[in-house]
Amino acid sequence: MKKIFLFLSLITLLACEKQEDLAKFTxxxxxxxxxxxxxxxxxxxxxxxxxxxxxxxxxxxxxxxxNRTSVNEEGTKLVFRFSALVSQRAPENSLDFLVSTEFGGITRKGYSTDSALLKNTNWTVLTSELNLPTVQNGSSNVEVDLTEYIDKPTSIAFRYQSDARANVRQPHWELTNIGLFLISPDGVETPAELDIQSLFGNFDYQDKTNPYLYNTTSTNEGKWYKRTVNNSINLRWTEKGTNKPSNLDYLFINPIILNQSKPDxxxxxxxxxxxLSSYSYVFSEPGTYKVVFVAKNHxxxxxxxxxxxxxxxxx
Structure with a gap:
């Protein structure tokens, strides 16, 4: 018993010495x-x-x-960007960009439930704020300011609607380089820490059996086709051919906090x-840096x- 006591006393003494040594770190x-x-x-x-x-x-x-998990600095802007290309036919208002803080998210409980959820949600239509292409084979780089939604659970959606035309194909949309970006008050821009492209789900109103499926090839008609190209998600609408019925589809993100950020x-x-008696570090840019060393003992x-x-x- 005496040996055990002496051993524990030695451990305690060493622990105290380690913590005293920590205070000497400079x-x-x-x-x-x-x-x-x-x-x-x-x-x-x-x-x-x-x-x-x-x-x-x-x-x-x-x-x-x-310990930061979101960017809440006053004056920070949030913008959503993507590139758009339309072909096969003039777009004729076939694509809308929607935002909502009221959409509760898809339940995946079946066509009737989720088709009603999407249609009955109070969406804010921001299409008029976007410089979407307006002619066949047109393209544009699009940016929309979402700062007012920066710290609210928010859903983003694209709504595709196209009517039937004899001997004319429906518009084909291709959306690439999709991303959310945070811009600090001094103009420094960083991507939001969300894999935004992968969060998009699909709902096809013409497929009552499984409306949640994307196309798996680029040849099937009337569904969004999702593929990864050059580290970017390509959301391609494969249009319907001539003399096809009208079409309605959503690309959507269930509610998320848009200004999420990883801790530094x-x-x-x-x-x-x-x-270690010294450490060397190279700063590549001029500036004033608050350098912090964190020393730990266990x-x-x-x-x-x-x-x-x-x-x-x-x-």
Missing amino acids: VSLDPNNTYIAGDPVIFNLSGNPDYISLFTGEKGSQYEYR MPIGIKSVHEK DYKEDKEIIREVVVNVN
């Missing part, structure tokens, strides 16, 4: 630094914590955003089995951490 800038973009900046380190990670202060690695991440620079009871902050001005 960071200082090397006096030989030039602080010119492209040149290494050397940070001198003292102490020997188990782990050290580094937030460089650059975009995507800022300590204050380590540090660089791990030291593990428990290493010793013992049998808990983890402890301490941060050290250094401001670096790079010319």
Whole structure:
């Protein structure tokens, strides 16, 4: 029993010493630094914590955003962009862009339930704000401001409607380069952290057996055809041929928060089995960077951490 007590006492003593050592961790800038973009900046380190990670202060690695899951900075804009191409026939108002904060999402419980949900939702039609192509074989790059929906559960949808015409094919739409982008008050633009292209679902009003299916080939008529090309989702409407009945289809996203963001991440620079007296980092752009070192120790009871902050001005 005495040996067990002595062993536990030794563990406790070592743990206390480790936490005292953590408090001794310091960071200082090397006096030989030039602080010119492209040149290494050397940070001198003292102490020997188990782990050290580094937030460089650059975009995507800022300590204050380590727990961020959405972008809510006042003055941030949210825009939705895509490229549009229409062929086979003049578009004649066959494609609408819709937004709703009231759509509850598709239930996948069958045609009757979900066809009514889509039709009866109070959609806001933003088509008039888009510079969609207006002539056969026309194309355009489209942007629409969705800032007013930035922090609300929101659904986005494309609605395709085309009437029957004798001896004329229905319009063929192709939508590519689809994405959501956040623009900060100082003009810095970043993609929203949503795989927006993959979130689109399909509902085909002419297919009462399985209205949720996309086309699996580009030759079937009257359905959206979804494929990946050059890391971009291509949502291609395969039009119906001549003398075909009218058509109604939706591409939609169930309600989501549009300004989702991944937390900023540090660089791990030291593990428990290493010793580190200095660390070199290259800033590629001029600017003022708030560099944060996070040092951690681990013992049998808990983890402890301490941060050290250094401001670096790079010319």
